[in-house]
Amino acid sequence: MIEVRDLYKHFGDVKAVDGVSFVARDGEITGLLGPNGAGKTTTLRMLYTLMNPDRGQVLVDGIDAARDAQAVRRQLGVLPDARGLYKRLTARENIEYFARLQGMEHALIQARREQLIKALEMEDIADRRTEGFSQGQRVKTAIARALVHDPKNVILDEPTNGLDVMATRSLRQFMRRLKGEGRCVLFSSHIMQEVAALCDRIVVIAHGRVVADETPDALRAQTGQLNLEDAFVKIIGSDEGLAA
Numbered sequence: 001m002i003e004v005r006d007l008y009k010h011f012g013d014v015k016a017v018d019g020v021s022f023v024a025r026d027g028e029i030t031g032l033l034g035p036n037g038a039g040k041t042t043t044l045r046m047l048y049t050l051m052n053p054d055r056g057q058v059l060v061d062g063i064d065a066a067r068d069a070q071a072v073r074r075q076l077g078v079l080p081d082a083r084g085l086y087k088r089l090t091a092r093e094n095i096e097y098f099a100r101l102q103g104m105e106h107a108l109i110q111a112r113r114e115q116l117i118k119a120l121e122m123e124d125i126a127d128r129r130t131e132g133f134s135q136g137q138r139v140k141t142a143i144a145r146a147l148v149h150d151p152k153n154v155i156l157d158e159p160t161n162g163l164d165v166m167a168t169r170s171l172r173q174f175m176r177r178l179k180g181e182g183r184c185v186l187f188s189s190h191i192m193q194e195v196a197a198l199c200d201r202i203v204v205i206a207h208g209r210v211v212a213d214e215t216p217d218a219l220r221a222q223t224g225q226l227n228l229e230d231a232f233v234k235i236i237g238s239d240e241g242l243a244a
C-alpha cells in the first residue's frame with residue numbers, strides 16, 4: 001500500500017505539487033490522471049524516492065520514505081518516465097543486471113527473469129541489444145527489470161506512452177494480472193479512456209492538487225455525467241491536455 005500525505009514540491013514560482021494526499025491500496029489499480037504539467041511525474045518521483053518533497057510524507061507498506069528510503073525502494077517496482085535501459089546490454093542482461101543490484105541470488109534471478117520474459121511475451125527480443133528497440137520493446141524490458149525483485153507495489157509513469165493498440169492492450173492485461181496477484185498498482189496517465197478501462201480508483205490531479213479521488217462509478221455519479229470523459233472535463237474545468 002502506498003500512502004501520500006500532504007505532499008508539496010515547488011520549483012521557484014511553479015507549484016508542481018501543492019498539497020497532494022491519496023492512498024493506493026493492495027489488489028487495486030489506482031490511476032493518477034491529469035493534464036500535461038499537472039504534477040503527476042513530480043508526485044511519482046517523490047514516491048519512489050528520486051526527489052525529496054519540500055513537505056509531506058510518503059509511506060510504502062507503512063515505511064516512511066524520509067526515514068528509510070532503501071527499505072521503501074525494496075518494496076517498489078518502478079517504471080520511470082525516462083525508461084533508462086543500458087543500450088549495450090541485451091534485454092535479458094538488462095533484467096539480470098538490475099536483479100544483481102538488488103542483491104538477488106543467481107538461481108532466483110534466472111527463474112524470475114525467465115518468468116517475466118514469458119509473461120511479457122518478449123522471448124523474441126530477449127537476446128537483442130536494447131539499442132534500437134521500439135518504444136513497446138523498451139517499455140516491456142523496463143517493466144521486467146522493475147519487477148524482477150517481486151515488489152509488492154508497482155509504480156508506472158505513463159506506461160502506455162507511445163505504444164500502439166496491440167502493445168497497449170497487452171500491457172493493460174499485464175497490469176490486471178499484477179492486480180490479481182494482490183499487488184498495489186499505481187500509474188499515471190493523461191488518457192482518460194485508459195484510466196477508465198483499468199482503474200479501481202481514480203485520483204484526478206490538476207495544478208498540483210487532487211481535485212477528485214473516487215471509483216469510476218462514483219465519479220460519474222458525483223458529477224452527474226454518465227460519460228467519464230464528460231465527468232473529467234467537468235472536474236478539471238477544461239479538456240486541455242486530456243487526450244481521449
Ligand SMILES: Nc1ncnc2c1ncn2[C@@H]1O[C@H](COP(=O)(O)OP(=O)(O)OP(=O)(O)O)[C@@H](O)[C@H]1O
Nearest residue numbers: 011014016034035036037038039040041042043190
Ligand atoms: N525539475 C524541474 N524544474 C522546474 N520545473 C519543473 C521540474 N519538474 C517539473 N517541473 C514543473 O512542474 C510542473 C509539473 O510537472 P510534472 O512533470 O510533474 O507534470 P505531469 O503531470 O507529469 O505532466 P506530463 O503529463 O506533461 O508529463 C510543470 O509545470 C513542470 O514544468
